[in-house]
Amino acid sequence: MCTTTPTQTARRVAGASCGNNSSNSVVEIGFEISNGNFYSLLEICFNEVTYDSLYSKNIMPPEIDGRQTTLPDPDFFKDDTFYPPNLDLDYAYSVEGQTAAVAQAVGSASLAGEYISGLNVLQEGRLTSKRDNIYGLHQLVNAWYLNLAPQWDPIKDGNWDILQGATRQLAEDFSYDLIVYTGTHGTTTLADVNGIEKPIYIAYDESGNGLVRVPEFFWRIVYDPITQRGVAFVTINNPYISTPGSDFYLCPDVCNQIPWVVWDTNDFTKGYSYCCEVNALAPFVEEIPPLTVSGLLTGV
Template sequence: MFGLIITLVCSTLVSARFINDSCQININYKHGDFGAPQPLILTRNNFSMFLYPQHMDRLNVFTMQKIILSCPGKNNYLKGIDNDKTLNSMELICFRGNKFFYNSQEFILNLKNVSCNTFPKHVARRMPSKCYNNNTQIEIGFFITDENNNQEFIRTIDLCRNDTRHWTYYTHYKLISKIGNLQLGFPRPKQWSGADFYEHNIDNLYKISTQITTLEILLGSKKLVSKFVTINSTRFLSRGHMVAKSDFVYGNEQRSTFWYVNSAPQWQSFNGGNWNILESSIRKFAVKNRINLEVFTGIHGQMIISDENNNPVPVYLFGNETHRALEVPRFFWKIIYQPETKKGTAFVGLNDPYQPAITEDMFICKDLSERIKWINWNKKSLSKG
């Protein structure tokens, strides 16, 4: 018993000393150590990656561990280091406290003065390799340049897209067990990126007034439209994130989700209903079980509504008298997979809140939802998906 007490005391002293010798950084956006806009906070072993906080807003950079601060993008640079407006990335080595080594020299870094000139720029790039059914593979992320002018891409999301249909079959990203430490209150982009991936004015198509006009054309009736889309309500098609903003820890990662290719037309009552509950529950599941997950999200089928004569009408986000484009999917699906155990679960949500009753064709795979006890949703509510 005495030996056990000695062991515990020694362990505590070693841990305390280890923490005191580390470089501690508060990453809170509004009240943390960095200025705004915050740079990317990275580390590098064989390749660069995000360095995540161990607990809440607290990031401990271990003694002699590398940390990279980066501000990617044209005319972007690190402020608060010196007056060099060409410096958009720097590699530091932690000594202790707020002391770091830079270019083999020790110096004290006041992080309050450190920021980017503008928000770090994220990009979407088409890859030479193909994905499902010979379609286009796209990666979203950040190009960073090191002090030797070498360029590296840090991916946040990859996806598979049909460029002809403007249809993203699926997205993929890694959900980390530290997702509970995500930054809150980080500014969203003023507008979504990637409109040039589309042949139509995608920004305009998501306006409720445009949706009303489109449905009038599709249905051939103004009378029926108010059943589906109305102003100042949840009856409209939203930009449904496939990879959610809150699925990433850092605000700069969160901003990289605002690409149109990472979205599909999703009814708002579903978006803010069971789909939102599913996303939140998966994050809590990863935190509680301390596991990292590979997450795939996709869409399937096309929503059908009936006109005044009860004829089936496929729903599109764009429609005029001669042309239709951008199908509204009937289903959104999500797969979570743990590589270590090779176990996974698939979830399917109905993107059609106007169905009067549950029917067999709404189930595209065997329903095992009763076995999933960690999701508190109302799966029988058609309006919530």
């Protein structure tokens, strides 16, 4: 029985790496317990040079429908153990900050103002959603910047939100826990004043190097550890792409075999999305951790 409220914390896992890059660390976010143990709720793959969160891993229980829903959203939390003190992430995610960063990339404040306008602003996209934890105290860990990546607002509230809800609904139909990996890949580009595509970040260091990329893709893998079935999903994180070319399709689309996710395909600003065999996507997304997958997770 707890006599005090546990304190949420994050720690690097000694000797662990991820994402096929020596600059990446495995970070656990959870709670220090009074008996000295650590109760981990989220596992994050984090790049220590560019400060990109590459994926999160969480457990999705069948009881997720009973989650607490009345708690207000906490403020986002930055731990200077993982970020330099002069990297102001609150400012970087603000409309003013992201507009300034886009202006630096495209070479024009007025053009940046056209990109960052109306509903087309970048939001703090949670890899693991607050709604993916049952208890209110557990939901606090999802507000760490380690669990965030820049995501365009209409996509975050569009097809990505549909996928998150469908994942929870699927979990409710199981009698045991599912494992969910949610990650990012690549860097979104926007055309500069000369029509040349430039990579987009929300911050820069003193040398002009981009920090905290705006991902080109968000991906998710839903994995059944008992049957070893899995399915991967990909959403293009760019509301300005009305007709994606073949280079945006990282693997063959198998959505016709996944009845439990129904995308909105009528509005491209909500994010072009598709479904993949895990083993078909993994060779093209180095951030995906090794998994033994025996088949496609078409349902329960």
